[in-house]
Amino acid sequence: MSDSVSPPPEVVMTQLIFGKWVAMAISVAAKLHLADHLANGPLSVAELATRTETHAPSLFRLLRALASVGIFAEDAAGNFAQTPLSQVLRSNVPGSMRAVADYCGADWSWRPWGQLLETVKTGQTAFDAVFGEQVFEYLSKHPHESEVFNEGMTSFSMQESPAVVAAVDFSAFGTIVDVGGGHGHLLGTILMKTPTARGIVYDLPHVVAGAPAHLAAVGLADRCRAEGGNFFETVPAGDAYVMKHIIHDWPDDKSITILRNCRRAANPGAKLFLVEMVIPPGNAPSPGKLLDLEMLVIASGKERTEAEYAALFAAAGWRLTRIVPTQSPTSVIEAELA
Ligand SMILES: C[S@@+](CC[C@H](N)C(=O)[O-])C[C@H]1O[C@@H](n2cnc3c(N)ncnc32)[C@H](O)[C@@H]1O
Structure with a gap:
């Protein structure tokens, strides 16, 4: 006993x-x-x-x-x-x-948390109140901070990408676009498991500039290219769209714009795969419920429930088909053209 x-x-x-x-x-x-x-x-x-x-x-x-x-x-x-x-x-x-430990204590990441009380009172994103601009605008002007943040994102990807490819088969798709793909770790992992597919890592120009070196290092330079752009304006054409920790950065209206841009660019029969922490109902423990506070303070987004994802998809011309849990805290939320 x-x-x-x-x-x-x-x-x-x-x-x-x-x-x-x-x-x-x-x-x-x-x-x-x-x-x-x-x-x-x-x-x-x-x-x-x-x-x-x-x-x-x-x-x-x-x-x-x-x-x-x-x-x-x-x-x-x-x-x-x-x-x-x-x-x-x-x-x-x-x-x-x-890199995750480095950026989590960096001034840009730490200081807004001191304003959580104000955010809870007003609903205003603390980062924007402290720095006077949105976090990705700020990072685009601060190369060192941006580099460490992107390295941190790749660290998370090293845990999450193998779990995603173990959970979902991408072999039906010709061109796979990773929207907001950072330095391309997730797409690289998908393409290594899917030798018939080609890929496009799409992100802001200063971020995606770091992708070719990673793709070349894993032998994918001939099957995958990096493209810079703004997902609020346009995204490349593709047969599958993956987005890992993208929609959680944004409020509903902006999320719908991104999803609609994917819908507009999608080839016939295309599918969409979001990789996010889906919020479980009730008091169930979930790292997503804490990550949701980071989204409240730093970005203007949120972690969402299954019903909230279904509603976003419906507003953007997609239909939620299934949610696949992975060995990581993230799930893959799949959608088809509505
Ligand atoms: C939370 S990070 C996720 C990165 C990557 N998907 C991952 O999981 O490691 C969000 C990404 O969205 C990109 N992003 C932000 N605003 C963007 C925009 N307007 N157009 C394209 N990419 C953007 C950022 O540069 C960043 O790489």
Whole structure:
């Protein structure tokens, strides 16, 4: 018989509230590339401080705090080393979350959360109130922030894309268009599994500029091209449209414009595949219910229920046909021409 006792609510609440401290400490570790510096073995705080141009006593306190939650570990000699959890704060390793941790603590991502109360009172997107423009406009003017954000999106894709291709067969389609496809990780994964198909990664010009290098690296330069453009104006013709974490960025009217533009460009018999976290009914736990707050604060969008997706599709000339769960928290929401 287990003798474990649940902590009292005030202890659980304290941990939840102080999650802010942990989140920012992880982000600073990511920005300083601490896990990359420790990749070849333990280092002293003095050496790490020299390499990262930081204040050694303060860096020690950051590392000690992180080690208390399993991220890095201090040895008997006072050196810090990697742990399984800190490994994913390295760059360019499978499962890397370094760029996600970096951008989540970046000023543009962090500061709007301080305005959540105002957003809940008024419904105004906090990001727009703080920075005076929409987040993707802001990112288009800030190349470093945009690059880290896009790297972070690719990190999520490394988890989600294999789950999507395991759940859905794309072999019936000739040309597959990934609308808002970023650097092309999802489309690359689909095309590698679907040798008969060709692809187009479509995104804002400054973002999609990062796609050809990725597509060439995975041997797809001859079957997939990158195209820059604005999905509120037009999208390329295709037999299948995939959109991962796109519609959740936008309110209903703008989402319908994107979906209508796909409908207008779609070849006969085309299908649409949204990859999103579908909100389950009731109190069921769901990461989508928290991601929905990020959409409230940073973008002007929302995570949606099945009924909400069905209504968007109907308004844009599509018909929802099925929702396929994947091994990741995302589902594939399929539609056909109405
Ligand atoms: C949340 S990210 C998702 C990226 C990618 N689908 C993924 O899942 O990794 C949203 C994407 O929409 C793109 N985007 C935003 N506004 C756009 C527009 N007007 N036209 C085309 N792409 C746009 C962004 O540049 C970004 O790559």
